[in-house]
Amino acid sequence: MNETVLTLTNATIRFGGLVAVNNVSFSLQKGDLFGLIGPNGAGKTTCFNLITGVYRPTSGVIDFKGQNIGGLPPAKIATLGICRTFQNIRLFPALSVLENVVVGAFLRHTTSLASALCYLPPSIKETRALRQEAFELLEVMDLSDVASVRSADLPYGKQRRLEIARAMATQPELILLDEPAAGMNQKEKEDLQSTVRRIRDDFGKTVLLIEHDMRFVMGLCERIFVLDHGEEIAQGPPEAIRNDPKVIEAYLGEAV
Amino acid sequence: MKFWGVRLLSFVLAFGFVYGLDVVTQTAFPNLYRLAVLAGLYVTLAVSLNLINGITGQFSIGHAAFYMIGAYAAGFVSQHMYASQPLGPVLWLVVMMAVGAVFAAIAGIVVGLPSLRLRGDYLAIVTLGFGEIMRIVVQNVDPLGGAYGLNVKPFGEPPKILWLVWLLAVLCIAVCRNLLKTSHGLPFIAVREDEVASAAMGVKTSSVKVTAFVIGSAFAGAAGALLAHSETFISPDTFKMDVSFIILTMVVLGGTGSITGSIMAAVALFAIPEWLRTMQVMIPGSSIVAGILAVGIMVSGFRWVQNNYHESVSKRIGAYLACVVGAAVAAVVLSFVLAFIPQLAQQRLDVAMLRMVIFSMVLIILMLLRPQGVFAHHEFSWDWLSKVLRARKGVTA
């Protein structure tokens, strides 16, 4: 059952003189709930950008199910089955909540553009089906009541959930969540924890998540990778991480 | 069944509309027919640019280039080949539309490619530059008539040109509307809203952008083909930068992304200058300066009310009216005062010359007062209208 989904081997990226990610290696098994933590500016988001093709790694291999995806265009990587959320929320503001999710689902459309431009019945049916599917996802994410609201008008917490819903709509195998709980209150965070668990348990996704809130990560993830200044400082189950002196030093002053 | 019923009804309505337009403009004075033709071309141009600019968010400001390429391609082919082929004029015009569309679409690909690397202002400048390059090239190519222009008169009066022009406009509107009505339209809007996020969702942003350019430029090219045949003469000056700016203005004033807005703005902005052109009054320069200043005063007043005067609706309407009255008074007073400056008072100006001044003022004022465009992102639909009306009532109640 232990099937490797994603492996980073010595992934490195430089921006001019700054090595934002330096020789990072880790590996995710199918169904993992994997946490990526580290102080601000450690290079976590940059890792996501490497995995999703926003940046091309300077060196190293990013292997997704046996294929090196390092440097492939983002859209291609999304088609292969990796989708993400953004730390600084990047929804499509003018679109409604439902439409945002349909964009995610659009990857799976079958009718041609020509048929849509002629407004032929297959395209109309497909549109209806995609919207229906999107609506069901919104129900899972507890957003169905705001389906027709412009996404820019949503409160912050709901925008973060919508990011997840949109990513889920692409039906990825691996989903990357970048600080999904940022800016949420305690109650919202707890809800989010159970949602993320459902994503893994009920939908069978592999989850890689970045989070700042230690309690949130420790309570959720089964394995954790700690980055500091672009380099690995620890990797392992939550208990080991909690007691690792290097981690404590990196987070000096912050409660672990 | 309902689906096909609605389809049939829209076809009937579209044909009915064009038929009505044809009858009305032919029976009224002859110039109106030509104006209706040009207005239809501008609707096509505005709606097609809206697809590129408004819906897909690719900031293209060189639309006249595609218009020109369509016009010259069709004009050249028509001039050389009409005599040696069996088609009648109407069918031939349809074929020429296709020719114009194909050539313009190829140009659309060429312009679309930079959009893969460039964004925003930079893309805008490239599209503008492309337009100018094409125009200068045409100016220097003798078989195309060079700077003098090209006669396109393969047959006598082009028949049914108004029909073709407006059916093209309807087709263009229908295509854009269908795109937005189906899920296929969403990637286009997504690219406009956030390119990085759309790519992360698997949207092939490059092909979306190029597709938008190809469809948009093909329609402009078809419009150009009709222009060449209806005007029977085209020259590089017909397609100067100003034309691109006018089309762009139509899109932006209507509200970027709104098809309805583009149509309305195209007709309105086309009508204003043409209407001004027909006016034959001479006005002293002093009154014109006074008028411009008064409009400036009015706009500042409007802006002040917009930003600082948050009272009830009726009070605000009163404030707006006060601005209008104040501006009118200012206009009278100023034109009286300025008449004492002999250079201004003695200079009599043709209103027709004023048209571009008024045009540009409309542009600036609308941007100042409603930068999102008249329709913003909205489309006209009965639902939308009733919602707006209800909202208005809600406010007043």
Add this chain to the structure above:
Amino acid sequence: MNLVAGLDFSILPQQLANGLLLGAIYALIALGYTMVYGVLRLINFAHGEVFMLGSYAALFTSWALGFTPEALKNGAEKPSSWMVLALMLVVSMVVCGLIGVVIERLAYRPMRNQPRIASLITAIGVSLFLQYAGGLFLPQSPPPAISEQVNPYRKDSDNVRLTLKDAPAALKAQAKLLDAEAGKAEAAYRASEQQDPPGHTTAATEDLRQKYQTLERSAQKVEGEVNGQSVKLNIPFGQLIMLITTIVLMLILRHIVMYTRTGRAMRAVSHDFDSASLMGIDVNNVVTVTFLIGSALAGAGAMMYATFLRTNLTPFLGVTPGVKAFVAAVLGGIGNIPGAALGGILMGVVETLVIWLGFSGYKDAVAFVVLIAVLLFRPGGLLGSSKVEKV
């Protein structure tokens, strides 16, 4: 091969010099584009029109100083001095500076928090407005031009001449000799012609005429060879003043930007508009100064363009130089001040080279070809850096 064969390399240096002078004007205008783009990220489409108004300001100043077409009718002479030029320059700069500030205040400032496209459209609107309002009120038919006589240094003898490469001495001597002989032959022929009875040419005169013409022809041929083998520069003194003024203005600008408080504030705003305003920099003030300086430079360019390049003025005068200067700004890296200067000069040189190559019909298209090439292959321009968007 054919192409190269048809080119006249002896005039190339002169063409390059002309390009440099033209480029200096483009550079002055480009600075305005780049400075405004630097602080506001706005393509100030109306900048070309500010330039146009500057040339009219210079024209009106020259009229006010008595250089009107009426006064100079029928070859009347009017003495001028460097002070006339200086006054025209100052008036043009002041007028343009003020116009720039007013445009910013009325049209651009209210748009500052709106989407970029809205401000760009406004800029296009202002540009069209100035063109056509100018068309209503400014004198244009027949297109007026600043009288040549305002330039006190316009005599041929004032030109700066440089001989870069001389023809071989033997050839020159031969040319001189032939010239002298042709002169003598002509004199003999004229003398013989004088002695002929009126209306009748004797055979002797005809003979002398033939001889003279043959000599004259070979003299011309050798003269042409001499010219072909020597490379000379001939720069009107006025244009030299223009170049020096441009350089001085650029140095002043550099001083302002690098070493004054305002300049520091400008750089800060250009680096990060929002942070700068949070740090207590009076952003409005900086924007005003930017428009003032940028437009004044365009005014200086306009005065020199209209005076020394002897252009006819129309309300649409600013469009082409405006566009080219904008291209120059992008070429150098928009927002980058030395880049604008470099880009302007390159644009001027490229333009004259295209004319030299025999494609003068395409000289206005070249700007855009260069622009597109730069944007596609080095989007940040020559001196600019292109930033990757952070995600």
